[in-house]
Amino acid sequence: MSASVIDLLATEARFGANNYAPIGVVLSRGEGVWVWDTEGNRYLDCLSAYSAVSQGHCHPKILAAMVEQAHRLTLTSRAFHNDQLALFYEEIAALTGSHKVLPMNSGAEAVESAIKSVRKWGYEVKGVPDGEAEIIVCADNFHGRTLGVVGFSTDAETRGHFGPFAPGFKIIPFGDATALEQAITPNTVAFLVEPIQGEAGVIIPPAGYFTEVRELCTANNVMLVLDEIQTGLGRTGKLLAEQHEGIEADVTLLGKALSGGFYPVSAVLSNNDVLGTLRPGQHGSTFGGNPLACAVARAAMRVLVEEGMIENAATQGARFLQGLKDIRANTIREVRGRGLMLAVELHPEAGRARRYCEALQGKGILAKDTHEHTIRIAPPLVITSDQVDWALEQFATVLTQDFS
Template sequence: MELNPKQLVAVEAELGAHNYKPLDVVLSRGEGIWVWDADGKRYMDCLSAYSAVNQGHCHPKIREALIEQSGRLALTSRAFHNDQLALFYQEVCELTNSHKVLPMNSGAEAVESAIKAVRKWGYEVKRVPDNQAEIIVCSDNFHGRTITIVGFSTDPAARNHFGPFAPGFKVVPFGDAEALEAAITPTTVGFLVEPIQGEAGVIIPPDGYLKQVREICSRENVVLILDEIQTGLGRTGKLLAEEHEEIEADLTLVGKALSGGFYPVSAVLSNSEVLGVLKPGQHGSTFGGNPMACAVARAALRVLIEEGMIENAEKMGDHFLDGLKSIRNNLVKEVRGRGLMLAVEFHREAGGARQYCEALRESGILCKETHVDTIRFAPPLIIDKDQIDWALERIAPVLRMQ
């Protein structure tokens, strides 16, 4: 039975958990930077599925890899070897200068895996007393939705009424290297941080922050874990956001665009020392590292590089940011961004960012508010100058709305 858009929304509301508040649009098709609703109206996607479709919707080369592999072998589990996993390891290590890889499925699983590995490293290598390992995180962080992760969130909506939570985490202000240094104790095993805080509203730390953090962690024998699930794979105009300050994390977490939006794929990228503590039977995943995931990830990485998407993100991000900054409205508090990870934050008296997102939807642009007062603009990395100018022509009158 075919349902019209209103009926589809009604069924969702009746049968689904109400843990999302989507804009009033029912999408049915996507190609490149564009998506179409069930009535055939076209929209520019300026969210990119929270950066999962950096390569654009339905990229033909990634789709071809998915179709081909799905006809050969989809899943074996890690009980056996498969002919795609080693190639994925080889290619991602060469691209990111990593020594070891732990493949998982979702971003949250990658974070959980990193927490487990770093704690184990703390006990077996750093010799922290059992059950005393501590990981430092930042206020306003977003690393996923599992119980462990929301336990160290500072967002009341993420935390309230989900406890009790796992101990072993300490929170410091984001962007404050001195606060990190002061929080380290002999039982500190890791520091988990986003290079740019995405869900918090594209919050960019002060210049030199990551370099200071790298120096502190190296000096204090603390594992630096960079969550690049949103910032990585070209979004900020570099393959990884850590490259803006010419550092290397001990563990780097990637996901989202690792599959170009076709399949859940994530990975913990590591030096040999940290992931080397994991032995057979101590961690795993039925789907992690499956041949279809690996084939899709290989294609997704390949097109990022071969089609110049990372360089394009840097150039087009500068153009988009300049255009957004040129739009005058006293209710706009700040326009900020790096690469194609951009945000417009409103003063509280503007009445919230959602009204602007709804007006932009009417103008053919899809984006989403975060933390009440901020709109994020994050189109696929294949966007060109003419398309950005098209978007700015429609964004300008909406942002000037009083």
């Protein structure tokens, strides 16, 4: 490492809270699927900032929209109207088929907003007794890191020493429709779930699971809330992951790729009267729906569709998945994925996934470990066949490497 890199890392360690353990690379530039470190080394980004950079790093059309809007108007708060918000509403509703939109900033804010909204709907529309609303969630979920959200996490590291937590949540196994049916009571207002559990290691539910879930929620007047913050906007080869089973959520949460990595933008989308229960003063955000965010999000959605990124995710995801499955390595326990949301789970005896990610860094690939033995792979949706093939060569070399 050069002295400058050492200095940067030392300064981070001295002043920063120790709440992350990043791979030892200091990045300074990005373009498309590539990023460069401060020493000029190039890497294929196989994380995409947890899918926030799905459109590729520094997409020129999103950048242009951001710069243009930044010259005009950045923030008004929702105390006043701005000329970008209505257009954002119209375009995201047309893209997703939603009826109502609540703009926020981070994914975690979208989750918190949805929790508040479905509880309010439960009390004012469904008739649940005040203070008794229940929301069902899944084990191994990841919906953010706010106090409200970590209270129903099953990850000990996420929950430890942060309590006491808010009541009102039931935890069931992911992918088990019978467990959902048994958990529902007259006080159940919503089922909050990820279509694919990303942080848990790209866990895909059994075929037909969400069809059953949709039927159960409809039959029991329970709002199906799909957290598509990672899976949405093309990541799985469909605009929304729900489309793989032809269902429609009552509430859909989007974030991350909604801004193409330029700015924090999230949204709660509703296809029923859930958001209709909110009245002025009952929920809001100073930055939510600001003109800069709306202009950036509009451009991010536009390039996603116009440049065929969703279709490319399906094509290249299938190529990447098959290529990973073709790697004959004793280290691999399972390869799974949908679109460009992929994972390689290693046998425990192969050691922690972290060392494989560090070895991949040496081969020009940046990927991230999760749950000790799983490597997550999620490159930008603009990746090409040649880039996939090159990446597969590097994965094959590392996954067949003898670390003993």
